[in-house]
Amino acid sequence: MPNPVISAKSLVKKFKDFEAVKGIDFEVEPGESFGLLGPNGAGKSTTMRMIGAVSNRTSGDLEILGMDPSVDGPKIRAQLGVVPQADNLDQELKVWENLYVYGRYFGIDKKIVKDRLEGLLDFAQLKDKRNEKIDDLSGGMKRRLTIARGLMNEPKIFLLDEPTTGLDPQARHILWDRLFRLREQGTTLVLTTHYMDEAEQLADRLIVVDKGQIMAEGSPAALIRQYSSREVAEVRFGSDSNRSAADALSGVGDRIEVLPDRILIYANNGEEILSEVHRRGLVPITSLVRRSSLEDVFLKLTGRSLID
């Protein structure tokens, strides 16, 4: 097996009295697409900043491309591409200049930078926006430009912190498509997200993080298999009646979760569950059957839904 490009052992990060990352272990293989899934405040971004060799760990071991980030920060950063959670493009520069200036920080020759940025403008579907100001771009375009910027140095590892948060569905899909292409080209991707569908789309393997700890690890499909049933029946009886309806449904399916707005019944066959609900004389206001998702895995592992 090839050496992992990222290896973390008992990784800890403390801010004064607050322990944001509480001793986590994981490895990322070259060419892999690795996800960190968890709610806001789980320690994902803090972990990403340590991997990005910009934030020093409090304790534990961390190796990026065989180097220690607290010793070889600049050498590691030279081989990373970074897309931070909040866009930090330079508003005073045009679209193409943002790529140009950034490429120069890596010591890349002016001519190579100019050639490379043309290809990346194309990749980010921003060719006709090359002379626009950043303020004139939509949220999705800014995000794509930030991604293109992160690729200027042809990184060995590409770090994306919540790449699609705040984007509309269409913009998200365009972005996923671009990231999917990178995956196909063999770029190692590390991404954080609190969207289950994003993790399912983009990650080969992921860790579920909550309160600075790893709750589970595996491929999205394996995690769903391990922690959830095949299907879920969702029924709503109105916020006042959900609790009493759940009592009447005890014993139905493998497991029942009562959320403030709905009841989730986990089972192999969701349609059968709905029939059983009706047989028990209960009439939900709305009902649906869906496949289990990482959201259900998270709910099972933490007792909370991902976006509270």
Added chain:
Amino acid sequence: MNILSFGTRAVIAHKLRASKDYLGTVFAETFLSPVAYLFALGVGLGSLIDANGQTINGIGYLQFVAPALVCSTAMLTVAGELMWPILGGFRWNKIFEAMFATPISPAEIVRGTLFFASIRGMAATVVYTVVVWAFGGWVSFESALWCIFFSLLLALSFGICCLCLSAKVEQDSILTLFYRFIVMPLFLFSGTFFSLDTLPIYLQPIGWLSPLWHATQSTRALSYWPEQAWLAPISIIYLLLIFTVFYLASVRIFTRRLTK
């Protein structure tokens, strides 16, 4: 340490590129403001003073005030570039975070930003010097050169103080206070428009501590009052000392803030 390392030059190039859009405004300001000041002070107020037969240590008012106006332009220009834009670089547009995701170091970011501001300060200084020459404010060519030299020292040393403070604070209200109660008083009470010894003795130490006073007074001493030329080496050492202390502090603060 390579003072002008690749990373430092990349930061300077980036900042120059980002400022090219407001170059027109900057140029108008660096040209029009000295013309207005010189006309009001040198020609207007100066002729009143000179008409009374008064001189300052044997020097006409225009010659007296010229080095102070040039040096204070350097000071105010770097302050403008190294206060709000620094805090903003951490808090608002996060431009430093973007720079630090690349191989360059916090020290290179500090130097690049400081040198860029100093280049701007020096551009304004040179324009001002030429305008002063047109008004007949220099007694000699050397005098103008000394003024540019001390303006550069002032830009670097005062600039790094502004950068250091702005990298440390979290709120821009502190910068507003600093500008109103430190920068402006320094501009007004550093022997700029009147000789320091006209102030009560207990206020004069403010002038001696002021980087602006050192730059201005050393230029005057070297140009007009050779018996006071001993001040120049002291001022040079003083300004370099300020620069060194605040440079080291700034690198520390930048490193801490970026690696949090």
